[in-house]
Amino acid sequence: MVSPILVIALSLFFAFVIPLLGMVSKKLPRLVPPLAMLVNLWILITNIKFVSRGAMLVTTAGLKPPIAINLAIDRFSLLFVILIQLIGLLLSVYYLSQDNRDQRFYMLFLLNILGASGIVMTGDIFNSFVFLEILEISSFGLVASKKDRKALEGGFKYMVIGAIGSSLYLLGIIVLYLTTGSLNMAEIAKLMPHIPESIKLFAALLLLAGIGVEVELFPLNAWAPDAYHGAKDEISTQLSSIISKAGIYLAARIFFTIFNGFYALKIIFYLGVITFVIAELAALMQKNVKRMLAYSSIGQMGLLMLILSLVAKRGDVFVITTVILLALNHAFGKGLLFLSLGALSGGNGEYEIENLGGNGRANPLAGFLFTVGALSIVGMPFFFGFWSKISALISLMKTNVIYLIALVLVISLVEIYYYGNVIVNLFRGEGKKYGISIVPAAVMILFALFVIVFGIWPHPVFQIAQSAAVSLIERTTYISSIIGGM
Amino acid sequence: MNGGLLFYGSSVFLMVMGIFIAITGKHLIKILLGIDLFDVGLNLLIISFGYVNGGTAPIFSKYPHIFKNVVDPVPQALVLTAIVIGVAEMAMGLAIVMKIKEKFGTCNIAKLKELKW
């Protein structure tokens, strides 16, 4: 058995080694991220059979929790960390084709993936803050790394909001520490019934403010369109496919496992609805396709958080399964959209609908991939999005919020409207032809294959998601496998 | 004097002032400093949480020691981490601001209006 902590240790090791390799040859740093992700994936996959329903405990410093920090990996976190590493692998392969990048870019990229994986794997709440900061700071750097006006502005906005958000998150952690005397998630969860309501609520609000920034909840998501808009297409992919996934995991872990579905989830419910509606409406009027994708991304996250919050109403496995399906669809579909948009716009930052007119016809592969991504996001049959959307509606029905189904459907129609408008425009008239090299094309095709293959045959994904969901739902198993006795 | 008012009050005051500066400031550096002030206030607050009446620093220069009244060591360790993270964040922020100054030629936040459509 290979210890999963190696995922973090080896990523760090690789990141530290990149400058040394860069001194040897300019070409070597580029090869490090894919190698690291491959090794990580191998480690994680060998661990699949050891992770049972409860959490797998990985200690550090040779001491048992709650004395020392530990990793706690159950199937839910394993699924998310594999997802993160997989998309990281695909993106790092994508970067292989682009030379003349600064070697420091690869370090930032690697650390970004590391931060996301760390958040997902850790069992210590302060440790999650540290990884959150790794994630955020590397994201500011990645967003701003394009170094033009838009990228810098987006990066600055993200930085300001992220800094305040994570500070509030830290304060929330401290409040929990002061009341329970522990920083271990399982221990805090175990002591949760003994915490006075008011303290619980205050801590939950503070933590919500921190996580809300990552999962793009309504008033905290104002940075998102700007950052997505300003960043390079690959970085936007990373923001939507990796960073927000870590946020979802954290939200599920903290508000469900630790707080056991407290007021915070009720607040998330309303915020999710507002986010969903406002973001999709904002996307409707957007002429800039990239910003439109950003709004759509926020909207998807709103829907996701709204579904996640339903678990408070009824701790239902299906609800969490739906969340996972939505997250997978968002990760692959939206990632595909951002990447193919980059190919359609030729990477020169012209994202206006008029400028893109006909480019889909001139670049058939990119146009086709964009269409596939869009159709999956709006939930058309034969794409993975269909199953996630249907599951979302079924979750709403199962939890007796039938009126929301109508809302979701109306907003979905809005979604169809603006995506349809873009698709139709892509194939109208004569466009500009841009070349696409083989490696990015292959990566995009892999993204698309996921969406299509599992759109036609969703059964395996359903099963995996379900087993992951079961391990999140059984919070007592999680707690007792880490801290013992409940 | 009431220690709570002094320590809690001053650190919360620092946080509030930091946010206020960040919200109303026009200069980018000023905004960053506001955020930093917020972080400093927060760190102070965390340290003051750890205080135990009559406690000393958690360093035992004589060993084996007789258990004395010491303050909580954990918030201090956490604050150490938080400070370093704050430094890193500030460094990153400053780098972005320097780049902005280069590209926009100004540090006035009202002039940063590239991302609207």
Place this chain on the structure above:
Amino acid sequence: MAMFYLLLLLVLVGIVSFVLGPIKVLRNIIAFLGAVTAFFYFLTNIKPGLIYSLNIRVYNVHFEAGFSSMFFGVIITALFIIFLIASFHEENDGAYYLFAYLTLTGALAVLFAKDLISFFFFFETMSLFSFLMVLKGKSDTSFRSAFKYLVWSVFGGYAFLMGTFLKVYYTHSVMIGDISYLAGGVKLLILILLLAPFAVKAALMPFHLWAPDAYKDSKDTFTVFFSGGLSKIGVFGYFLVLFKVFTEIAVKYPYFLKAFAWLGAITAALSGIYAFMQDDAKKLLAYSSISQLGYVAVGFGIYTHFSVVAALFHALGHAVFESLLFLVVAGVYYRTKTTDLRKMGGLIKRMPLSFIGLLFGIIATSGIPPTIGFPSKWLLYEALILKGDLLLTSLVFFASITAFLYSYKLVHGIFLGKLHEEHKNVKEAPLGYAFGTVVLLVPLLVLGIIPGLVIKPIDYIVRFYLKPELGYNLANMNTPLGHVNFPVVGLVMGLTFALSLFIYLIAGKSYRAEQTDNYTATEAIDEDFELHYAGEFYGFMKKAFGRPLTWSFEKILNAFLKLFSFLGEVARGFYMGDARVYLFYVIAFFALLAYLMGGKL
């Protein structure tokens, strides 16, 4: 399992045609064979009393093919074959046939689906791929039309999904089944929601806005299938919802049915008016198609045994004659490269077979014996009269009159009058089109004379739900209002026609004159003079029908769009600030939450 394998086969054929894209001959043969297989599957299985049932466990897809599925399946696959054969003359890539086959698969699977979720799945599949078919259409505006079509179809689909969820929520069953035992207004809501997609597909007003554009802008041969075949899914849906989902509607909600019938009648009449105002042949036919489908809705709205028989019969008739008309116009377009009535004329000698096809097509459209349009309209009028709603009856009669008007405009615009200079060398439409024309003429005449061939299976479908009132055999029908023998009626019509022809031939002292052998206002006219006009053909009618023409459903739609745009602008305003404003949001968010939760802190 045969149903499942059939669908699988069709998908496979689509993929193979896609792969074989450049090798045209082989691709066409395979595509053709696939369609023919499907057609014969339906034709051989259309036996009374058969219910095929199938559960595919992987997604819990439930299939069930009853008699009505087979009936509609025959219509749809037959039209698909006609479309395919004609389309081989066009320049199409492999993707076109892939999309076409997937559209067909979706449509057929809709006929089979037994549970509502898979129904929705296949309905959306059909909408999606037919959207792509329209997107690959011929003209520059096809993008806009395709977009409109997509949004409308998805709107219908989502309404259906909402209805599905309401039904499942209240009945805990996802199967298509009776909901009449539910209490309260919710069942009416479910009913309306479930009907919406079919109203969209069958272009019932006010859900018809996509149809004229989409019919006009899709490729000509596809329109044959699109208008004739896919709209049958709408009719099938009416049948499904009104009979299978809500069996006691006539007792519980008679007003709903009345409203439905009225909507149908208004559709028939208004579309008829719109139709004869059009100057584009395809658009005219599109409105005519909508108008004819209005009669079907009227038949369902009356909800008596033979009104429904009439509706289903008329649906079949619509498939035959509307496809024939579209096919002829497609052939004309193939030769002349225009569908603008103002630019055509006098093609009668150049394209005689097409002329005959069109002539019989419009005769059937107007409901004149001995064509397929006659028995259904006859039955429908009788049902209307028996129902005793005079206003409704007169509206439907009025709609019939409009059918004469636009039919005449069509035949005059294309085939009569002066031949244009650039069309001097036009030949008859190519073989694929001619084949379709001849094939469609057969049922058009045969079923007009011996309607009993089809009345029997239709009666079998309806008899199960409504008390039979109609007596019939192959050539005769007995209704409470009397008796009609169709061959005799056809014979009388034929004799009348022969008599007129005879008189014309022997009595008239006529001689052939060139069209330019004429003068106007004392001036001799030359080749360039416009003798033939179809542009302002019914210009004077505009005065009479000014109001319904200026009043448009699009205005309501635009109001909705404006509302959403406004909301979108408001929502977007939130994201227009700078970093300080966003920072303020974060703090204000926390402060507000703390304030709201104040009591608990």
Place this chain on the structure above:
Amino acid sequence: MIRKIIAFLVVFYFGYILYSFIAVNFPFGERPLKGVAAHYVDKGIEEEGATNIVTSIVTLYRGFDTLGEVTVLFLAATGLGLLLAGMKEEEKEKPEPTLIMETTTRYLFPLVLLFGTYIFIHGHLTPGGGFPAGVVIATGYFMMFIAQKQFKPSEYLLSATESFAGTLYVIMGLLGLALAFSFLANVMPLGVPNTVFSAGIIPVIYIIIGFKVGSEMTGILAHLKEA
């Protein structure tokens, strides 16, 4: 102005809630040690051998955090380098350092370095440790940046030190994984408390951190100065 007033009201309401909440729930100094803190104070020296409890928390009990913290700093240095690479130097009047400054710093610099070294070596005994030590060392370099016009540390060396120290840190952690089946476990002998050679791997890690933080902070300052 109105904006400022609204901002003021909201922000002070925020402060008010915060203050009233903590003043009510966590009265100053009245919270007894409990949970892990009590464990650290009671058992810390036996378990890890360091008399400075904060140190043993930072490097061992919560050593994984510290690894992350080092990573964050590394990240900042990297990101700064990435962002500021290839930036045009602005032509500006820079004040000349005086003779006094130049001379003093030249003599002060080794002393500062020595002091920094002292701090990280004695991290487990006295207040201090790798992070303050690194900052002290960076301060020494900062003095040199200001006072000596020609002073420029080798970027190659800085980057190599940084990477090498980081790699070593990870290797220390992996050593624990190899020997004690737990990442960053204290695998070296604890020794006698209150002496320099005690507390197992704590001094080693602090030396690594000292080098790493020193080179990183110097790198950050160098980048900021150059730009």
